[in-house]
Amino acid sequence: MNANKQLWEKGDFTRIAETMRESGSALAATLGITKGLKVLDLGCGDGTTAIPEAKLGADVLGVDIASNLVQAGNLRVKSEGISNCKFQEGDATDLHELSDRSFDFTVSIFGAMFAPKPFEVANEMVRVTRPGGRIVMGNWIPGDPTLVAQILKISSAFTPPPPEGFVSPMLWGVENHVLERFGKAGIAKEKIHFEKATFTFKAPISPSEFVQRFRLYYGPTMNAFDAAEKNGKAQDLQRELEQLFVSQNQNGSGATSIPATFLKVTVTV
Template sequence: MTTQTADSDLKARHRSMWASGNYPHMVDTFLLPLGPRLVDACPIGAGTRVLDVAAGTGNASIPAAQRGAVVTASDLTPELLEAGGSRPEAARLDLTWVPADAEHLPFDDDSFDVVMSSIGVMFAPHHQAAADELVRACRPGGTIGLLSWTPEGMLGALFATMKPFAPAPPPGALPPVLWGSEEHLRGLFGGRVEFHTMTRDTLEITAFAEARDYGEHFKAHYGPTIAVRANADRNGRAAEFDAALDSFCDTWNVGAPGAARFEKEYLLAVGTHTEA
């Protein structure tokens, strides 16, 4: 199998994974605050040319367009873009939805004033290729804005919990949560982006009555969890996976019986593209 064929197969599996379950429902259940937080941190106003990479259902794209920006929302998974485009608040906004691979963006060099991604580009398997594309699409003096789950936070712990049940990652693929590491970001962007903001904060999740409802929600709606559990089931380890996920939920719950609460850490990183 050629490298190009292997990459095409990998991206096809990623599209299928993110189209499985119901990620738009997850956004509506507890992820909605994240997009506006990223938009607030970037210099976005009327006429700003914005590219949202791995935009999903437009959680950051829509609030950027509501500020009068000219927004292009791109994502590997067309089904997510279709869900975003059907949202009532997306109507009558200057917002274009474009299927695109974050590692091979179909846009000219220096095309955008702001290139951003909210818990999206972090899931591209080849981090350096994706970072290079973010920089290439952003004009010199423009802004790169990223919001990513951290390795030390709850999402990082979830992926660590699932890892023993997952198939081996493809060659060259790196863990998504590395994008939530300050050191990793500086390494990816080198001297090309001068980060003036690197702030860790948490998303508070109170949508579930009991702690283990969080895990059930992920098994029903979150593509990566659905894929890993299916692999566990093929290997006769579904019950073991379920027990590990229950234990994870119990550990990370900081709420009370009947009122579960989780705090999911993320890194907000915003900087200026310094290359002339």
């Protein structure tokens, strides 16, 4: 089985995505989406940005490698009565089912960055986007002191070394790597723009309870706890994550509001 598919079908990422709705809508509102625009939302999960894009009038196709998230996304649009958004399973490294130049806009917020073979990912995003169209990626930044980068850093310390040839998804948060990947796909560096932005996780639960949600439902953290339990270090991992979440929480009333910095990449095709 595809290891990436296995990772994201593990647990239930919708339980994390619930805490990302507000920032997903806010981010979609900054993208300049207009009625009738054809949008591909790649690595879409259950629609954190895809559904807000559809509500802004775009015709949206959400593609994700995890069948459970595709099903959850289609259930969301059905329950909300949205007719201009659908979800289907697909692999960001090989979008063979999608035609060349078929989208005005390709969006991937914390999605395609986790796919292996980053050069193939960049090439596929460029291939399916029409000339003059745009690609926007949101990518976590390695070594960044805010939430998600630190979750992944802490978790990696408790897991076995990755297999030979593994390319860290966090390299999508490094400008030189982004330039190289899109450069190989035929994009000149002056057509690639970078800025730092913030995504806030909000949940009506305490930071400690939020850690538990990651432990139970978020694939990378689940894998870290599986490995830590085998080594008798699960309590250490739990403690480090709770310290992180508590220290970064900006909600003073017992709930959780934690900002995370990411690299926003805008490419003109």
